[in-house]
Amino acid sequence: MSASSEPLLKVTDLATHFITRAGTVKAVDGVSFEVARGEVLGLVGESGSGKSVTGYSILGLVDPPGQIVSGSIRLSGRELAGLDDEAMRSIRGREIAMIFQDPMMTLNPVLRIDTQMIEAILAHERVSERAARDRAVEALQKVGIPSPRERLEAYPHQFSGGMRQRVAIAIALLNRPSLIVADEPTTALDVTIQSQILAEMQALCRDTGTALIWITHDLTVIAGLAQQVAVMYAGRIVERAGVDAVLDAPRHPYTEGLLGSLPSAATPGEPLRQIPGSTPSLGRLPPGCAFSPRCAYATAQCRTEAPEVSGQTLGGGVERQFRCHHPLQEPSR
Amino acid sequence: METPVRRFVRAFAEDRVAVLGFALFSLIVLLAVFAPFITPQNPYDLAKVDLMDSRLPPGEQTGDGYTVWLGTDGVGRDLYSGILYGLRISLTVGALSGLIAASLGMSVGLFAAYAGGRIETVIMRIVDLQLSLPAILIALILVAALGKGVDKIIIALVVVQWAYYARTVRASALVERRKEYVEAAQSLGLSSAAIVFRHIMPNCLAPVIVIFTVQTAHAISLEATLSFLGVGLPQTEPSLGVLIANGFQYMLSGRYWISSFPGLALLLTIVSINLMGDRIRDVLNPRLEK
Numbered sequence A: 001m002s003a004s005s006e007p008l009l010k011v012t013d014l015a016t017h018f019i020t021r022a023g024t025v026k027a028v029d030g031v032s033f034e035v036a037r038g039e040v041l042g043l044v045g046e047s048g049s050g051k052s053v054t055g056y057s058i059l060g061l062v063d064p065p066g067q068i069v070s071g072s073i074r075l076s077g078r079e080l081a082g083l084d085d086e087a088m089r090s091i092r093g094r095e096i097a098m099i100f101q102d103p104m105m106t107l108n109p110v111l112r113i114d115t116q117m118i119e120a121i122l123a124h125e126r127v128s129e130r131a132a133r134d135r136a137v138e139a140l141q142k143v144g145i146p147s148p149r150e151r152l153e154a155y156p157h158q159f160s161g162g163m164r165q166r167v168a169i170a171i172a173l174l175n176r177p178s179l180i181v182a183d184e185p186t187t188a189l190d191v192t193i194q195s196q197i198l199a200e201m202q203a204l205c206r207d208t209g210t211a212l213i214w215i216t217h218d219l220t221v222i223a224g225l226a227q228q229v230a231v232m233y234a235g236r237i238v239e240r241a242g243v244d245a246v247l248d249a250p251r252h253p254y255t256e257g258l259l260g261s262l263p264s265a266a267t268p269g270e271p272l273r274q275i276p277g278s279t280p281s282l283g284r285l286p287p288g289c290a291f292s293p294r295c296a297y298a299t300a301q302c303r304t305e306a307p308e309v310s311g312q313t314l315g316g317g318v319e320r321q322f323r324c325h326h327p328l329q330e331p332s333r
Numbered sequence B: 001m002e003t004p005v006r007r008f009v010r011a012f013a014e015d016r017v018a019v020l021g022f023a024l025f026s027l028i029v030l031l032a033v034f035a036p037f038i039t040p041q042n043p044y045d046l047a048k049v050d051l052m053d054s055r056l057p058p059g060e061q062t063g064d065g066y067t068v069w070l071g072t073d074g075v076g077r078d079l080y081s082g083i084l085y086g087l088r089i090s091l092t093v094g095a096l097s098g099l100i101a102a103s104l105g106m107s108v109g110l111f112a113a114y115a116g117g118r119i120e121t122v123i124m125r126i127v128d129l130q131l132s133l134p135a136i137l138i139a140l141i142l143v144a145a146l147g148k149g150v151d152k153i154i155i156a157l158v159v160v161q162w163a164y165y166a167r168t169v170r171a172s173a174l175v176e177r178r179k180e181y182v183e184a185a186q187s188l189g190l191s192s193a194a195i196v197f198r199h200i201m202p203n204c205l206a207p208v209i210v211i212f213t214v215q216t217a218h219a220i221s222l223e224a225t226l227s228f229l230g231v232g233l234p235q236t237e238p239s240l241g242v243l244i245a246n247g248f249q250y251m252l253s254g255r256y257w258i259s260s261f262p263g264l265a266l267l268l269t270i271v272s273i274n275l276m277g278d279r280i281r282d283v284l285n286p287r288l289e290k
Helices: A051-059 A085-091 A113-122 A129-142 A161-173 A191-208 A219-225 A243-248 A253-261 A300-304 B004-013 B016-033 B079-115 B117-132 B135-146 B150-177 B180-187 B192-203 B205-228 B240-248 B257-284
Strands: A009-020 A023-035 A040-044 A066-075 A096-099 A179-183 A211-216 A228-233 A236-242 A309-313 A319-323
Touching: A009 A051, A023 A051, A023 A066, A023 A228, A023 A236, A040 A051, A040 A219, A051 A066, A051 A096, A051 A179, A051 A211, A096 A161, A096 B180, A113 A129, A113 A161, A129 A161, A161 A191, A191 A211, A191 A219, A211 A219, A219 A243, A228 A243, A228 A253, A236 A243, A236 A253, B004 B016, B004 B257, B016 B079, B016 B257, B079 B117, B079 B150, B079 B192, B079 B205, B079 B240, B079 B257, B117 B150, B135 B150, B135 B205, B150 B192, B150 B205, B180 B192, B192 B205, B205 B240, B205 B257, B240 B257
Parallel strands: A040 A211, A040 A228, A096 A179, A179 A211
Antiparallel strands: A009 A023, A009 A066, A228 A236, A236 A319, A309 A319
């Protein structure tokens, strides 16, 4: 995919704030990224970094008191920020679908799988119930559920966690969306099931050309799945580039810290490394760079002045962006 | 495959007392439904009622030649027939008022939970106001104002019952609304109506079913109370309450049967419903689930 063609999703300076009496919480503050057709973007960050709110903002599902205060979200050239409820509803589930973290909670416990799947189709299309049922069977087949026609008549509690997440993925695929936002969909699953689901998602995206935003705190998941990685910290993207560039040669100290925190990166016998301190409260961010209190490289400038986005073009026209006054040196190749 | 309904039935049947209650209640319903075919007399047909047969003790023969196993009342009505016909009225009034109140209360409760804000506050304060007044008082005033008749009794009973459903459904809906499956349904682009009625409402049904059993028993006894006090149903169409009231004056003269047999029928009906209700509450209570 060339950099000049129109991306599927272009988010520019998105700001989603929660305005409460106790103050404004800037959950997402000036986030920009692009996702091309069929591309997988890994959105990485700790809890409270604003990665989930970014996902919800794209679907227009931010609950009050949260609201998108500025910025633009363009899907295939169409502006989504500021669309009214009815227009947004016709896009949700049809153009953009979502997969949630806990498959135990996202299927309605009292409705059969077929009810929930057929309903999702009929919400957007006028097709016969038989045609909708056939499509549901097809979707279940795609995600690897054995004897889908019988399983359609089951209730959610009759599925295991991994199977439920497959059903949730099948529901997301029903209307052949161009973009799926997946909010930590494998976090609640066993590692063996996780790798199965990851492999299937990868194949599905390749086959259907669906773009994927994979929200996670787990960099190891991203490594095998995504082409592009955006690292979020305190409501901002601190570094964004191709997956190899970010994982092999991070420029932002936070990314380096995240990578260093992985137990697999440690030498056996030595104490595990961690990023000192904890994520700041989004309501009371430190002045300057939000990461400066935890950063080993921070200087006086970092504590008073927030870094702007710096760009850099890597080989092959790939763009790398980061927000840091003192970026890490690029390793000489 | 085990559906939620089947699971419920199996859990319900584990309790023998509840099954006994269900059997008793089924028998009462069957007797009431088939009353015209299994009673010797239509107590509403004044031509069939002979004043000469009045106050016959149980086991006597009437002028028409049939045995009155439960005796007759002050105007010569066969009590067995009267009780079965009375049960029809009591059960109809209880079930109909319960169903209407449940639908009304659920709609109001769901609407309040969904609308939120000031609308919710106003609705829930009306519910509080309604529930702070004694049911019998409201029913008495309403029936006195509306007049006698089955339809008026039902209206009065709906008015005193809907608030229970509204309060309960609103509370469950507020909990359900926060759950992730609602968010998932929203992410599929379902309409608000579909989310409220197809997704949230079925998940609020468990407490409604429990309240329905309690309230139906309550409604039946309330109707009997109103009829006993003479503001409920007319003498020509006696419900259980009217039969009990009619026999009340004869109690001290030793004609115990006129009041006590209808009273026993009322007691058995309410007890059987409550036995089922207790078990249903246990089965549906999420806190008691393993």
